[in-house]
Amino acid sequence: MQKLQGIAVSPGVAVGEALVMDNEGFRIPRRFVARDAVEHELERLEAAIRAAGEEIDGNRQAISRELGEQYGAVFSAHLQMLRDPNLRAELESMIRERHYSPEYAVSRALRRYAKVFQAIESSYLAERANDIYDIEKRLLRNLLGRNREELAQLISPVIVLARNLTPSETANLNRKFVRGFATEIGGPGSHTAIVAEGLEIPAVVGVGEFLTDVSGGDVVIIDGDHGLVILQPDEETIAHYRHEAEQNISRAARLETLRELPAETADGVRIELLGNIEFPHEVSHCMARGSDGIGLYRTEFLYLGSACEPDEEVHYSAYARVTEEMAGRPVVIRTCDLGADKDTHDAVTTPNPALGLRSIRLSLKNLPLFRTQLRAVLRASALGDLRLMFPLITTLLELRQAKMVLADVMEDLDDEGVAFNRELSVGMMVEVPAAVLMIDHFVDEVDFVSIGTNDLTQYTLAADRSNKDVAGLYSSVDPAVLRLIQMAIAAADRKSVPVNVCGQMSGNSLYTMLLLGMGLRRFSVTPSVIPEIKKVCRTVKIPHCQQVAQRVMTMENSRDIKSYLREELKKILPELVL
Numbered sequence: 001m002q003k004l005q006g007i008a009v010s011p012g013v014a015v016g017e018a019l020v021m022d023n024e025g026f027r028i029p030r031r032f033v034a035r036d037a038v039e040h041e042l043e044r045l046e047a048a049i050r051a052a053g054e055e056i057d058g059n060r061q062a063i064s065r066e067l068g069e070q071y072g073a074v075f076s077a078h079l080q081m082l083r084d085p086n087l088r089a090e091l092e093s094m095i096r097e098r099h100y101s102p103e104y105a106v107s108r109a110l111r112r113y114a115k116v117f118q119a120i121e122s123s124y125l126a127e128r129a130n131d132i133y134d135i136e137k138r139l140l141r142n143l144l145g146r147n148r149e150e151l152a153q154l155i156s157p158v159i160v161l162a163r164n165l166t167p168s169e170t171a172n173l174n175r176k177f178v179r180g181f182a183t184e185i186g187g188p189g190s191h192t193a194i195v196a197e198g199l200e201i202p203a204v205v206g207v208g209e210f211l212t213d214v215s216g217g218d219v220v221i222i223d224g225d226h227g228l229v230i231l232q233p234d235e236e237t238i239a240h241y242r243h244e245a246e247q248n249i250s251r252a253a254r255l256e257t258l259r260e261l262p263a264e265t266a267d268g269v270r271i272e273l274l275g276n277i278e279f280p281h282e283v284s285h286c287m288a289r290g291s292d293g294i295g296l297y298r299t300e301f302l303y304l305g306s307a308c309e310p311d312e313e314v315h316y317s318a319y320a321r322v323t324e325e326m327a328g329r330p331v332v333i334r335t336c337d338l339g340a341d342k343d344t345h346d347a348v349t350t351p352n353p354a355l356g357l358r359s360i361r362l363s364l365k366n367l368p369l370f371r372t373q374l375r376a377v378l379r380a381s382a383l384g385d386l387r388l389m390f391p392l393i394t395t396l397l398e399l400r401q402a403k404m405v406l407a408d409v410m411e412d413l414d415d416e417g418v419a420f421n422r423e424l425s426v427g428m429m430v431e432v433p434a435a436v437l438m439i440d441h442f443v444d445e446v447d448f449v450s451i452g453t454n455d456l457t458q459y460t461l462a463a464d465r466s467n468k469d470v471a472g473l474y475s476s477v478d479p480a481v482l483r484l485i486q487m488a489i490a491a492a493d494r495k496s497v498p499v500n501v502c503g504q505m506s507g508n509s510l511y512t513m514l515l516l517g518m519g520l521r522r523f524s525v526t527p528s529v530i531p532e533i534k535k536v537c538r539t540v541k542i543p544h545c546q547q548v549a550q551r552v553m554t555m556e557n558s559r560d561i562k563s564y565l566r567e568e569l570k571k572i573l574p575e576l577v578l
Helices: 035-069 071-081 083-096 102-119 123-144 168-169 191-199 235-258 280-288 312-323 358-364 368-385 395-418 433-437 453-461 479-494 509-517 527-539 542-552 558-572
Strands: 002-005 005-012 014-022 156-162 178-183 203-205 218-222 230-231 272-279 294-297 331-334 388-392 427-430 448-451 499-501 523-524
Touching: 014 178, 014 230, 014 235, 014 368, 035 083, 035 102, 035 123, 035 499, 071 123, 071 448, 083 102, 083 235, 083 312, 102 123, 156 453, 156 509, 168 230, 168 358, 218 235, 272 280, 272 527, 280 312, 294 312, 312 331, 312 368, 358 388, 358 395, 368 388, 388 395, 388 448, 395 427, 427 433, 433 479, 433 527, 453 479, 479 558, 509 527, 509 542, 509 558, 523 527, 527 558, 542 558
Parallel strands: 014 156, 156 178, 178 203, 272 294, 272 523, 294 331, 331 388, 388 427, 427 448, 448 499, 499 523
Antiparallel strands: 002 230, 005 203, 014 218, 218 230
């Protein structure tokens, strides 16, 4: 049995037989064509380009209808590449002047383009190479008449394993039979990862080379919650994960009955449960699970899913849709958290991007980008209870600069006679130790704070949360991290400033009692876990949670803390402890 660590990009557990995608691609039957066959070959190329364009446009329309326009934008970008006149001219020149076959010309030209993207030290541009490979495969399939029918015509459940999956291959996965997938390469900001999460297919990427260690038909386990791929699992491990999957299904059905009930502790303390979303269509997931609102609306998808920078109307359309559909419930929009592992088109690549030009720093550096987003947010604020939050605030100067830009944009909209909420609530993310150490000052200048435990943990422990080599160091319940969280909650409470936790920690029921005991009364979590967190809240009493928190704060390492919390949860809700 092999346990491989990758990057979790779509949650869930899947157990099934492996379908290993071939790595050879398409075999090119001919390199050259006869002089008198050139015109015929150009006609074949034209027909292939036309057919590929129709396929891409069909995918764009289908995915846009099912998942939203942000997914369709991926395929719009593919269409632009396919129909690029420079590419067409280069292919025609190869066939006319060098007598290359269309297949050889397509492969040679597009792979050269892809290699150029891969050589650039930017994760965003490197991911675009995958889009070019996708176009190459489409053209070759139409030229050669070869289909990768394994994905389109499955008749039994499988786990898809591949070097990489292009966005269109991911979008075309048959959710009835594809239980999960894992790839050797890829990152959390790739189009493939975005589509996988939207389809709710458990997925792990960036595992490293492993395809040579597995054969088609082998049993494989995908743990999309922890980024694990398990090859040749033993019977005990298979039984464990299958039991976990079954328990997840039955538990979800039982928890569904809590949807209309409030998240109120057994001793009557009301807890606010909010949803974290990435895309507008996820509002329905929040509503279906009884969310009190949206505590974190990430807006990076507008950039990562598009071939060009979104304009004000694109921003406004997305924000207005969510605000209106939430029908008066609060919606907290976080300004773009770009950079680091989520490169934007003009982000500067640095040796250590997590400590570089990212998030609010990038927004303040690129004021046109920032102002465009703020204008759209303010316009949408006239439609409901919309709130604004700045990410990765480190210094008071950054916060004041961001608020000054916001005030300036408000003045512009006022001059233009555009409606917006002049009393818009403005908050900040607490994600770096410096912000916690200065929290007494920050709470005087914001309407609310939200603790982002993912970044706070990695910055406190100097452990990259996407690096499998230091995964053992990364823990949200490390005593140092817990002390910072406690400081932030206490400071906000002293000034009666609402405080929320929106990182992965808040969505783990193992930590719910601890956070309640530390004084937290607002949780922002992935929609799918809202019922589980609500169940814990409705079962416990605050004095007991306070005792749990006091005990935890005396402990010296995260391992002991997790063991203790697991035992405490098992006492009250054993069905939640697997």
